[in-house]
Amino acid sequence: MSAVLNPGVRVRQKIHWTDRTGHLVLGLIALALVLFLAGPLAAILAQSVEDARGHFVGLDNFFAYFATPALLDSLWNSIWVALLVTVLVVPAAFTFAYALARSCMPLKGIFRTLALTPLLAPSLLSAISFIYWFGNQGVLKTLMLSLGIESIYGAPGIVLSQLFAVFPHALIILVTALSLADARLYEAADALGTSHARKFFTITLPGAKYGIASAAMVSFTLVITDFGIPKVIGGNFNVLATDVFKLVIGQQDFQKGAVVALMLLAPALLTFIVDRFVQRKQTSMLTARAVPYATKPSRAFDLAMTAYCAIVLLLMGAVFGMALFASFVKFWPYDLSFSLRHYVFGIVDGEVNTAFVNSLKLAFLTSLGGTAIVFVGAYLMEKTRGADWLRPAVQLLALIPMAVPGLVLGLGYIFFFNAPQNPLNFMYHSMAVLVACTIIHFYTTGHLTAMTALKSLDGEFESVSASLKVPFWKTFWRVTLPICTPALIDISRYFFINAMTTISAVVFLYSPDTRLVSITILNLDEAGEIGAAAAMAVLIAATSLAVCILYLGIGWLVERRTQAWRTK
Amino acid sequence: MDQALQRQDGKTLTAGTAPPGASFLRLEGIRKDFGAFTALRDIRLEVPQGEFVCFLGPSGCGKTTLLRIIAGLEAQTAGSIYQRGRDISVLPPAQRDYGIVFQSYALFPNLSVFDNVAYGLVNRRAAGKTIEDRVADLLKLVGLPDSATKYPAQLSGGQQQRIALARALATSPGLLLLDEPLSALDAIVRVHLRQEIRSLQQRLGVTTIMVTHDQEEALSMADRIVVMNQGVIDQVGTPLEIYREPATPFVADFVGKVNMLSATIEGPGRVRVGTRSFSGASANGSAGRSVRAYLRPEDIVARPISEGDSNVVESKIEKIEFLGSYCLVRVTADGLENQPLTVYLSLNFLSEQNLAEGSALRLRILTERMRIFDA
Numbered sequence: 001m002s003a004v005l006n007p008g009v010r011v012r013q014k015i016h017w018t019d020r021t022g023h024l025v026l027g028l029i030a031l032a033l034v035l036f037l038a039g040p041l042a043a044i045l046a047q048s049v050e051d052a053r054g055h056f057v058g059l060d061n062f063f064a065y066f067a068t069p070a071l072l073d074s075l076w077n078s079i080w081v082a083l084l085v086t087v088l089v090v091p092a093a094f095t096f097a098y099a100l101a102r103s104c105m106p107l108k109g110i111f112r113t114l115a116l117t118p119l120l121a122p123s124l125l126s127a128i129s130f131i132y133w134f135g136n137q138g139v140l141k142t143l144m145l146s147l148g149i150e151s152i153y154g155a156p157g158i159v160l161s162q163l164f165a166v167f168p169h170a171l172i173i174l175v176t177a178l179s180l181a182d183a184r185l186y187e188a189a190d191a192l193g194t195s196h197a198r199k200f201f202t203i204t205l206p207g208a209k210y211g212i213a214s215a216a217m218v219s220f221t222l223v224i225t226d227f228g229i230p231k232v233i234g235g236n237f238n239v240l241a242t243d244v245f246k247l248v249i250g251q252q253d254f255q256k257g258a259v260v261a262l263m264l265l266a267p268a269l270l271t272f273i274v275d276r277f278v279q280r281k282q283t284s285m286l287t288a289r290a291v292p293y294a295t296k297p298s299r300a301f302d303l304a305m306t307a308y309c310a311i312v313l314l315l316m317g318a319v320f321g322m323a324l325f326a327s328f329v330k331f332w333p334y335d336l337s338f339s340l341r342h343y344v345f346g347i348v349d350g351e352v353n354t355a356f357v358n359s360l361k362l363a364f365l366t367s368l369g370g371t372a373i374v375f376v377g378a379y380l381m382e383k384t385r386g387a388d389w390l391r392p393a394v395q396l397l398a399l400i401p402m403a404v405p406g407l408v409l410g411l412g413y414i415f416f417f418n419a420p421q422n423p424l425n426f427m428y429h430s431m432a433v434l435v436a437c438t439i440i441h442f443y444t445t446g447h448l449t450a451m452t453a454l455k456s457l458d459g460e461f462e463s464v465s466a467s468l469k470v471p472f473w474k475t476f477w478r479v480t481l482p483i484c485t486p487a488l489i490d491i492s493r494y495f496f497i498n499a500m501t502t503i504s505a506v507v508f509l510y511s512p513d514t515r516l517v518s519i520t521i522l523n524l525d526e527a528g529e530i531g532a533a534a535a536m537a538v539l540i541a542a543t544s545l546a547v548c549i550l551y552l553g554i555g556w557l558v559e560r561r562t563q564a565w566r567t568k
Numbered sequence: 569m570d571q572a573l574q575r576q577d578g579k580t581l582t583a584g585t586a587p588p589g590a591s592f593l594r595l596e597g598i599r600k601d602f603g604a605f606t607a608l609r610d611i612r613l614e615v616p617q618g619e620f621v622c623f624l625g626p627s628g629c630g631k632t633t634l635l636r637i638i639a640g641l642e643a644q645t646a647g648s649i650y651q652r653g654r655d656i657s658v659l660p661p662a663q664r665d666y667g668i669v670f671q672s673y674a675l676f677p678n679l680s681v682f683d684n685v686a687y688g689l690v691n692r693r694a695a696g697k698t699i700e701d702r703v704a705d706l707l708k709l710v711g712l713p714d715s716a717t718k719y720p721a722q723l724s725g726g727q728q729q730r731i732a733l734a735r736a737l738a739t740s741p742g743l744l745l746l747d748e749p750l751s752a753l754d755a756i757v758r759v760h761l762r763q764e765i766r767s768l769q770q771r772l773g774v775t776t777i778m779v780t781h782d783q784e785e786a787l788s789m790a791d792r793i794v795v796m797n798q799g800v801i802d803q804v805g806t807p808l809e810i811y812r813e814p815a816t817p818f819v820a821d822f823v824g825k826v827n828m829l830s831a832t833i834e835g836p837g838r839v840r841v842g843t844r845s846f847s848g849a850s851a852n853g854s855a856g857r858s859v860r861a862y863l864r865p866e867d868i869v870a871r872p873i874s875e876g877d878s879n880v881v882e883s884k885i886e887k888i889e890f891l892g893s894y895c896l897v898r899v900t901a902d903g904l905e906n907q908p909l910t911v912y913l914s915l916n917f918l919s920e921q922n923l924a925e926g927s928a929l930r931l932r933i934l935t936e937r938m939r940i941f942d943a
Contacts, residue, residue, distance in 0.1 A: 014660055463641050464687075467741075469662050
């Protein structure tokens with residue numbers, strides 16, 4: 001009765017101890033995100049407004065930055081290169097996606113898979129390959145010279161390499177956007193006798209506009225924040241990403257490094273915000289009543305699309321095939337006979353054997369730990385009740401990593417974990433910090449995948465369990481987890497592949513004991529051992545491929561065991 | 569009227585047999601705010617043991633929120649809930665005693681029917697054989713004895729609904745909560761399951777609260793109906809009371825079809841509509857007061873009418889809407905001044921009398937059935 005007599009007092013439900021346990025775990029995840037994400041980012045911000053001795057200097061570092069012409073050149077270089085790549089890659093990827101989603105082209109599955117294979121290798125593999133094609137001893141150097149390009153090192157190399165590195169990322173987004181079509185619109189247009197071109201410009205393009213915007217944003221950000229490609233093929237052409245590295249590792253100028261890192265953060269953050277906005281629009285466009293679009297065969301169109309996709313894949317094959325080929329020749333370009341020399345050199349002399357084991361260890365721990373944390377976190381967010389003050393914070397922390405370029409995150413880790421007064425200082429240079437950094441770096445995609453999978457489950461499972469007095473973790477174990485295994489496998493593979501191929505975040509964090517194979521590529525390249533660098537890049541791609549096949553097998557087995565209920 | 573009838577004015581109309589506090593479930597002053605929006609205000613209700621109660625109202629009236637508050641799935645902003653005299657107001661769902669069936673059924677898709685029904689039993693560490701027997705009994709009870717090894721996706725919607733019911737009943741809860749359990753089913757299955765759930769509930773004697781927006785469902789299943797509108801209870805009563813004696817214009821309008829007429833009180837029992845005066849209405853109040861008179865279509869009859877009957881109007885048929893054995897007929901009556909009436913006439917009557925649109929028709933108004941509300 002007291003609540004009735006005291007209208008000011010809100011009724012508060014008692015929290016069951018099982019729910020308290022859930023809150024505790026969610027709290028721990030939040031704490032981990034604060035320590036390993038918010039902490040390092042705050043450290044960068046702090047560093048950017050301090051001088052070398054740690055005194056607060058306001059915006060002096062920023063003024064100094066904008067007064068340095070060389071650094072401003074890099075800013076301009078970064079922007080125009082990223083814009084150029086975006087303008088080129090989005091239409092190219094759109095056409096490919098259009099072929100996949102809207103034509104009756106044969107072998108679509110194979111086309112799609114092949115177009116996505118660049119994701120298995122570090123982005124700088126394409127840069128290495130272009131050095132073989134157009135470099136000082138390149139096969140097609142004379143062709144390049146006749147086109148008026150003096151050297152592949154610099155902007156031309158970066159643009160070409162980025163085109164190939166970014167293409168699959170843009171493709172994934174655009175295929176999704178073009179697959180979400182409502183056939184009823186096209187039927188209505190047909191009933192009104194609309195021409196193909198008009199349908200394309202009035203239905204297809206507007207329907208995919210958010211996807212196109214998203215693809216453009218992602219391409220721009222990927223290019224501007226990528227470190228490997230400009231490092232390998234950039235020559236004297238400076239960009240923001242290489243500046244950060246030079247300032248921090250070369251000149252030990254942490255303050256200016258922090259300022260440049262914040263410059264990198266800006267476009268990524270902007271992209272992220274726009275993208276979130278766009279995503280919301282995109283999903284609300286398709287109602288439950290929409291009828292999926294079915295493609296109709298059309299000989300000429302399908303043939304043209306097949307030809308286009310074949311050409312794209314051929315170019316891709318030329319790029320990655322060259323790296324593969326070069327990694328196996330004895331002495332480019334003089335002796336093209338088969339040899340494992342580069343592999344032997346890389347693995348033995350370059351001590352890649354330990355680096356390779358380290359990389360596998362990192363990938364394994366990241367995929368295991370990352371999947372567990374991401375999924376448990378997403379589950380507690382989506383399916384449990386209470387602790388309402390904690391949830392928006394966790395949601396924000398889970399989304400931020402997508403907006404943070406790897407270089408920036410890695411730099412933040414140096415500032416944060418290398419600080420002598422930080423009690424976590426002991427983690428610096430350890431495998432643990434590499435794992436933590438990599439999990440955080442790729443957290444958002446995993447989180448969103450898990451959220452999507454969880455949202456597709458009936459929201460009342462937990463209510464039913466509570467009414468049956470079954471604690472939520474039993475339902476998690478018996479129902480949620482088995483239903484979500486396909487998503488779990490996806491998340492785990494995503495973490496594994498990215499941990500294998502990532503360079504940008506970990507380049508600041510490795511120690512002699514925790515060297516990674518992706519980073520040895522950079523070192524080999526710097527030492528002029530480009531053959532060995534190519535060999536190691538191929539090695540990573542081959543490992544990723546093997547792991548993908550392994551995951552396919554696991555997925556198939558698990559599906560048979562846990563998804564039997566799906567078949568009627 | 570029922571012995572424990574609550575009204576929105578908060579007065580408890582308690583009469584006779586059941587002593588206060590003997591009710592199985594008691595809600596006191598329940599209020600729910602979502603930010604600045606008040607979804608429920610001052611909800612008082614008592615439900616006796618074994619009763620089947622329907623929360624009826626349009627979408628957004630707060631009926632599902634109220635059910636979820638009883639289940640503990642939402643916390644009320646203020647107010648208390650007592651079940652069997654125990655204060656459960658602040659208990660989490662797991663410490664309350666109820667079984668629940670959702671509109672979506674929420675069957676675990678990756679578990680067999682057996683495992684679904686046994687889900688709550690296994691947790692209580694019952695012995696394997698006991699569980700098997702219990703599940704078999706429950707499946708027999710809901711009429712699906714051979715479905716234990718199937719997965720939910722292999723069952724029809726109606727069958728899934730029964731399994732959800734069996735799962736909710738497995739732990740023998742004191743209270744069964746049904747959240748629009750039939751609305752996802754097609755019409756024929758729905759009507760069939762309606763009676764099945766009702767007879768199952770009567771056999772088990774389990775106190776049941778069902779949320780529905782379907783008045784037919786509520787009228788045919790419930791012992792008592794709680795009509796809700798915009799976060800308050802408008803009326804609590806048996807189906808017949810709700811239909812015949814709606815307490816508010818909203819209830820009259822929401823449950824069944826009704827003619828709404830602007831009228832004026834002329835004296836005790838006398839109301840004037842247009843230029844016509846009618847007698848025998850249960851109308852009180854000062855003469856000259858403007859009121860609204862609510863009249864069901866079936867309370868305007870075409871036969872029997874004898875010479876000398878009062879409250880008879882001459883009318884002309886404007887439109888006949890064919891509904892099967894009955895037709896919904898709209899007429900304009902002399903003297904009612906642009907207030908058309910809707911009446912039900914049987915198809916047979918229409919053809920016997922050779923009535924069509926434009927025909928003249930004499931009607932008698934059962935004024936004692938008229939409900940008078942303030943204008």
